[in-house]
Amino acid sequence: MTRLSWFNVVSLTLGFAFLYIPMIILVIFSFNESKLVTVWAGFSTKWYGELLQNEAFLNAAWVTLKVAVFSSTIATVLGTMAAYVMVRGGRFLGRTLFSGMIYAPLVMPEVITGLSLLLLFIGIGLDRGVLTIVLAHTTFSMCYVSVVVSSRLVTFDRSLEEAALDLGCSPAQAFRLVTLPIIAPAVVAGWLLAFTLSLDDLVIASFTSGPSATTLPIKIFSAVRLGVSPEINALSTIMIGIVTVGVIVASLVSKRNSVRQQQEEQAAARAQ
């Protein structure tokens, strides 16, 4: 391992400071006694308590969670199907057009996606609420899922599926019993990606949400416009905490898996 030079230490510190000091300040001020965000008046957890009393925030959190779960699940199903068709469908008429249209939302400005969805929903007379947000989120997160899943399918050994057919599976059984368990990590990763995207989306949700349903990012954004309150800080701290725990758990699990697989492979090599 190379020794850290003086220059490296300084640049590393500056880099991390730039990334994390804002968040650290936010966390510290969430425990502030005072109502003024910028003046420290002693340690307190009262804003967390008040947060739990705030119906509007709790409702928004609940809506966000529902939207994220439904939209990411639908997006995973559709995105996996799209990926499967693109990788396995062979050359069919309009294949290039199909794949282009699947990937288009990746580069489409969110404002335009949101606006066009809004026009559509008004046009067909669909009341804006949880359903419209779910539809909108499914539309834009599906392409992320299909990118993740198709990159796994490209390296998937086709003969595994043929072996399943050869041993008596119908094509649907072959997918369920062989393909899906093997690509499951990519499907789960795609779901998590879609879930996260839906969780923190502000632009598209603000176009497609209605008075009956507001998501947390919209709520926070509109609250901040009236001034940053310590409650928002508390809420943000909770979200940072959840994300941090999630990331740490995911990396621990994948590390343990790779260590175990390595040990098993070494054992197999010794057994030869």
Added chain:
Amino acid sequence: MNSTVFAPWDDPQEKPLIRFRNVTKRFGDFTAIDNLSLDIYQREFFALLGPSGCGKTTMMRLLAGFDNPTEGRIELSGQNIVPVPPNKRAVNMMFQSYALFPHLSVWDNIAFGLRRDNMPKHDLADRVEEMLKLTRLEKFARRKPHQISGGQRQRVALARSLAKAPKLLLLDEPLGALDKKLRQDTQFELMDIQEKTGTTFVIVTHDQEEAMTVASRVAVMDEGKLIQVATPDRIYENPESVYVADFIGDVNIIEGRASAQGEDTYRIDWAEGQAPLLATSPRPFSDGDTCHLAIRPEKITISADRPEDAANAVQGKVHDIAYLGNLSTYHVELASGAIIKAQTANTRRISRRSFTWEDPVWLSWTATAGVLLAN
């Protein structure tokens, strides 16, 4: 029919298990299989042999049902199987990559096909144990495919494809991934298992030695056509074309003009200033026809003096010696510049070798040693 010789292809009463009838398979403009007809019989160990791209793998995929012929019929036990999807065919395949399911244990891999048939639990366990025993994998039943060695994986793939007791087992380059020593052992193991189970095996290989070792009959293919279908010894001793003679083993090909000289015997004028050669052939040649004498290096005798009463003898000098341990191949350059290979067994120690580089030697062979081919 003599009961000790297995030769159903010579018995007109015997019904073939598989019939290819004028099968053609095209991929776009490319013709992979060209109007091919072939019969394969029950209990045969049939080898499809040929260079890569000759259509042998396509034949296998047609049998498994992964591809469908563009024209023609394929029959299994008299029934046309072209419209039958792969999961409904009594045919199983062992894949070149083995295609073991990585998320299932060895035991579950073998049980996979049986589960699809809804076999009762008890019978299923018995059958899997039987397969594990047959392939000597009892100790590894609970392991995952990445926890066992390449040779063991190969045996799992074999056990899995045999578990459903298919009428026909297809093996696509089954030993390609193994090293040479393991491959040779496994060839005999395969033959044992084939005999024990009585299953018909069709093997695809580009390794001619492997085909010769395991197969009851060998089909030599090239560019989507069958060049010759015969037992390994007939393929080696009586090739029907220069292509087959050249593809299987080492051979000297001498081109010349034939002229009849008594019954089934021909004189071959082959080079200016060289005495004509004599060869017998059941195949008729007209005087002046171009012919090719194919002769195996081990059928040529090498000596210092001109042998008495040899039907054919030519003189040259030793150009190169390939020492293989048990055998030596001498490359002898004739006055015309042509090189003829002669092989001798090294029954003496190498220091006592009779010939060395640049030695003048005589090569001789009998009139029946070679095969006379038109093309």
